[in-house]
Amino acid sequence: MELKFxxxxxxxDLPTQHLLDTIRPTVAAxxxxPETIVGEALDRCDEIIRSFRPGDRVTIVTSDITRYTGSEIYLPLLVARLNEIGIRDRDIEILIALGIHRKQTEHEHRKIVGPLFGRVKVLDHDCDNPGDLALLGTTTGGIEVEVNRRIVETDRLILTGTxxxxxxxxxGGGRKAVLPGVASRKSCMASHFAVLNPGEGAGKNPLATTGNLAGNPVHQAMEEACALAAPDFIxxxxxxxxxxxxxxxxGHWRETHxxxxxxxxxxxxYPLRQLADLVVVSCGGFPKDINFIQAHKSMEYGSQALREGGVMVLLAQCRDGYGNATFxxxxxxxxxxEFETHLRQHYEINGQTAYSTLQKAxxxxxxxxxxxxxAEVRAMGMMPARTLDEALSQARELxxxxxxxxxxxxxxxxxxxxA
Structure with missing residues (x-):
């Protein structure tokens, strides 16, 4: 078996007497x-696309390099549909939904937009530039939704992602292209703060969890923000x-998502038969392990298969470091x-991820x-290793x-x- 890093x-290879199973998605090839799959999806919202008019300014929001989406395939197909109805390249712009992530390099822009690079204007969202931001409105939870003014001033808005x-x-996907994708740092922080229950020491909301939308306060905040932006389709x-x-x-952003x-x-x-003593997890290689904040997803999901006190070996190169300077x-x-008290007083999105990391550590x-x-790995409560063999040697001792x-x-x- 090959594990990416x-x-x-x-x-x-693990002896069969130890291996309960190899956990993989149940998805067929x-x-x-891909062009056919995307084309058929676009066919289903052809009526919406044909409501666009020549001269309309169109803003397409798409993900940054940390979230591969197939954008170099679907963006050219989407722009071709717009061209067919008279929307010119010069009236289209692609806005990279960085959230609070770093700006993208030219090489990364080329990878994201594929053959559209040099044809269609590509811009990075900046969550900290007041001149680029506009207030859309306020959610029922009191979150002021500040977003990139381009999605407010454009004639047509399309959200893309995976x-x-x-x-x-x-x-992920859907409404996240607006909040946190193209939102101000303040709005991003406020929406993510909803992960915590009200009240000091109350901990994390149990409904704000992987794979759950029902009653999830973070999802609700993101949905309300997306409704305020009123995208034409996703x-x-x-x-x-x-x-x-x-x-x-x-199609419609809510039902389609x-x-x-x-x-x-x-x-x-993946339904589990039982929890294990050991879980060996690869993030899946680059870009899923580009930084620790991205790699944390694999740690979180993999921990669901592990008994309390068990051992996890996590393969995460993290060539870009932590993903944020303050993490x-x-x-x-x-x-x-102590962590929760300070997080409530000085909330940061990356602080929430660090808190979740410490919980598992x-x-x-x-x-x-x-x-x-x-030394930095140990400071995060984990044990460091440079190779898989070194990690397995440590694991066997535990x-x-x-x-x-x-x-x-x-x-x-x-x-x-x-199960």
Missing amino acids: GDTSWEF PTAQ IGFHYFAGF LNTVLSPDKRIIAAFA AAGCQLYARHFA FNWFRFRTLD LKFRIILVSEFPP LPADFSAYVIPEGGTVLPIK
């Missing part, structure tokens, strides 16, 4: 070319673990109570195979002789659940 991989699990918004893909487009959904989430949950949730600073707090024994300095194990080759795409 950045752009490389390691061979891994695509039966059509659907997958999200560890506290339930699912185009979302569903990808196989090897990043091929296996489905596409286009819901349908995509239902399909994703059917194929990417590591949160680990000066050593207890969850205290509940399980996690061996992180990465490029981080060993496990009983008759240990049970799961292997998860694509940890960022599959969610173990109780």
